[in-house]
Amino acid sequence: MYEILKSERLVPNIHLLKIESEFIPKKARPGQFVILQADERGERIPLTLADWDEEGITVIFLTIGTSTRKLAALKEGDSLYTLVGPLGRPTEISSHREVLGIGGCYGIGAIYPALKAFQEAGSSVRTIIEARSANLFYWTDRLSRVSGEILYVTRDGSKGFTGHIDQFLKDYLKENHPDLVYVVGCTFLLYLVAEATRPFGIKTIVSLNPIMIDGTGMCGVCRVIVGGKTKFACVDGPEFDGHEVDWNVLFARKHSYFDEELRSLSFFECERYG
Numbered sequence: 001m002y003e004i005l006k007s008e009r010l011v012p013n014i015h016l017l018k019i020e021s022e023f024i025p026k027k028a029r030p031g032q033f034v035i036l037q038a039d040e041r042g043e044r045i046p047l048t049l050a051d052w053d054e055e056g057i058t059v060i061f062l063t064i065g066t067s068t069r070k071l072a073a074l075k076e077g078d079s080l081y082t083l084v085g086p087l088g089r090p091t092e093i094s095s096h097r098e099v100l101g102i103g104g105c106y107g108i109g110a111i112y113p114a115l116k117a118f119q120e121a122g123s124s125v126r127t128i129i130e131a132r133s134a135n136l137f138y139w140t141d142r143l144s145r146v147s148g149e150i151l152y153v154t155r156d157g158s159k160g161f162t163g164h165i166d167q168f169l170k171d172y173l174k175e176n177h178p179d180l181v182y183v184v185g186c187t188f189l190l191y192l193v194a195e196a197t198r199p200f201g202i203k204t205i206v207s208l209n210p211i212m213i214d215g216t217g218m219c220g221v222c223r224v225i226v227g228g229k230t231k232f233a234c235v236d237g238p239e240f241d242g243h244e245v246d247w248n249v250l251f252a253r254k255h256s257y258f259d260e261e262l263r264s265l266s267f268f269e270c271e272r273y274g
Contacts, residue, residue: 002036002080005056007072010138014106015072016050018058024085025052030093030113031207031239034059034085035215038070042081045071046212046234048110048184049086057085060109062186087215088238091182091205095121100178101147102165102193104130107185109139110207114182116146124148126178128168130189134159165189169196178202183242187250194242206242208233210253225249 006018024034033048034057045067051058063072074080091114099118103111108129119125127147131137133156143150152160153168161168173196181204183193190206197204210233213219217235224231225246231237 002083004074004076004078004080006058007075007078009072010060010109011136013063014060014109014136014138015063015068016058016060016109017071017074018056019080019083020056021052021083024057024083025054028052028057028086029090030117031091032086032088033215033238034083035087035212036071036080036084037082038067038074039081042070043067044082044213044215046087046209046215046238048106048207048238050109050112052113058109060106062106084215087234089236091117091239093117093121094180095123097123097179098177099123099125100176100181101125101127102130102181102183102185102189103127104165104185104189107183107189107207108137108143110184111182112139112142112146114184115143118182119146126151126176128153128165130154130165130185132156164192166192166196169193173197173200173202180205183207187247190242190245191247191251194245194247198243204242205239206245208238208240208245208250210250224253 003020005020008016010016028049033046035044035046037044047059047061050060061068063069101111101115115125125147126149127143128151130153133154153165181197181202183190184207194204210222212222212234215234217232222233224233226240227244
């Protein structure tokens with residue numbers, strides 16, 4: 001049940017799991033996510049679908065805390081404790097538009113299904129991927145198949161533009177005018193892109209990643225403020241207009257359990273390594 005078909009470290013701290021599933025691939029759409037649990041004691045983690053086929057689904061995640069380390073430790077033939085999905089609203093795919101896809105961290109892989117769908121719908125797609133260093137880029141072959149061009153941003157200058165994504169966009173958007181910017185990655189990346197595109201009035205869709213539990217809108221833990229109204233990322237999103245997101249509230253909520261996360265990780269390391 002929920003057997004691991006493939007487990008791979010793509011680059012340092014970024015891991016891929018392909019999970020056997022008969023039903024999720026039949027319903028999956030770009031932009032949706034699943035919630036999974038590594039074991040009975042693990043937390044429920046929402047992960048964006050990075051790909052799927054008749055065998056199962058693929059997810060990509062940053063290995064940072066206790067639960068993601070448990071996921072990364074799973075081997076081919078192991079099984080997940082829980083897998084639920086697909087969840088969330090799919091990406092709204094429009095045709096014949098200039099689309100700029102931006103991905104960082106796990107989002108480098110997670111932007112792939114939506115960009116593929118945009119291309120198949122007739123849109124012209126360019127992609128920007130961002131990382132601390134060039135050795136953290138992956139899936140560039142896949143992204144090349146769905147993008148007319150891939151541009152690189154690295155904070156250490158090892159490939160492409162040197163600096164942060166917002167610094168790059170400041171000049172890029174003076175010469176290029178996409179109809180839509182689509183972003184997946186860490187919250188800070190989403191925020192930087194939304195603020196960089198705001199002065200240009202370019203519609204910017206961000207895939208939010210707040211804390212989640214049930215994924216059905218019942219628990220309310222994933223609530224965010226968008227356009228001055230309370231929304232639930234699991235059922236109203238996870239994708240929203242980045243110019244309407246209250247980023248201060250989102251950042252504060254994501255750090256609600258920071259101390260508990262550190263204690264959990266310390267306990268996990270002691271339990272695993274002694």
